Amino acid sequence: MVLTLTRDRLKSLAFWWLIFLLPLLPLAWLVDRALALDLGADPAQAIVQFTGIWTLRLLFITLAVTPLRRLFRWSWLQRYRRMMGLYTLFYAVLHLLAFATFIVGWRTDLLLRELSERPYIVVGSLALLLLIPLGVTSTRNWQRRLGPRWAKLHRLVYPIALLAMLHFIWQIRSSFQEQLIYGLILAWLLGYRLWKRLHKRKTARRQVA
Ligand code: HEM
Numbered sequence: 001m002v003l004t005l006t007r008d009r010l011k012s013l014a015f016w017w018l019i020f021l022l023p024l025l026p027l028a029w030l031v032d033r034a035l036a037l038d039l040g041a042d043p044a045q046a047i048v049q050f051t052g053i054w055t056l057r058l059l060f061i062t063l064a065v066t067p068l069r070r071l072f073r074w075s076w077l078q079r080y081r082r083m084m085g086l087y088t089l090f091y092a093v094l095h096l097l098a099f100a101t102f103i104v105g106w107r108t109d110l111l112l113r114e115l116s117e118r119p120y121i122v123v124g125s126l127a128l129l130l131l132i133p134l135g136v137t138s139t140r141n142w143q144r145r146l147g148p149r150w151a152k153l154h155r156l157v158y159p160i161a162l163l164a165m166l167h168f169i170w171q172i173r174s175s176f177q178e179q180l181i182y183g184l185i186l187a188w189l190l191g192y193r194l195w196k197r198l199h200k201r202k203t204a205r206r207q208v209a
Pocket of ligand 1: 045048049050051052053054055056059092095096099103121124125126127128131164167168171
């Protein structure tokens with residue numbers, strides 16, 4: 001009995017570490033390519049784009065936890081939602097640092113010029129600013145302290161996702177295939193929640209009548 005318990009605990013711990021390490025693989029790949037000087041003709045842009053797309057992917061993975069958990073009854077997924085949310089913030093900060101270092105070189109005049117010439121950067125910055133309070137309050141302690149306000153605050157993830165998508169769409173140059181795919185995924189992630197909410201309201205109304 002004790003042996004089985006220990007084995008189960010070890011398995012669950014190994015799985016936790018596996019999920020914890022997976023989102024670090026893109027970063028490891030990026031560092032490896034950078035050290036091999038193999039990031040294409042414009043390494044600065046490649047780093048900014050790579051960290052940007054991974055921020056968006058991790059945001060979508062975080063948003064996918066609830067629908068996947070409900071659809072496939074994967075209750076174990078819930079345990080990893082916070083971790084994925086924090087990884088989203090981590091990659092967003094890397095994205096910002098890459099932009100500040102390689103594109104504007106920490107110069108305020110260049111930053112102001114970029115902000116006025118490329119409004120999608122303002123939209124991305126807003127998304128990142130809104131992500132910060134979610135990261136800070138993601139702990140159990142904050143959840144307890146804020147009570148029902150915690151869930152309300154964390155609904156900010158929906159405008160964040162829309163802002164992030166707008167930031168991405170605004171950058172369309174020729175082909176929009178990638179943005180279309182990400183847009184459809186986001187439409188499903190948000191549409192599923194909306195449909196569930198409407199369905200719940202309808203059922204509650206029917207029960208009252
Ligand atoms: C939650 C926040 C953010 C998300 C999800 C995000 C996501 C993205 C995505 C998906 C791309 C396109 C990557 C590609 O083309 O493959 C991108 C590019 C970019 N982002 Fe962000 N971003 C965020 C915040 C920011 C911030 C705060 C800044 C700067 C202050 C910024 C500046 C840029 C720049 C300069 C590009 C590259 C545009 C180019 O190709 O020239 N982003 N971002």
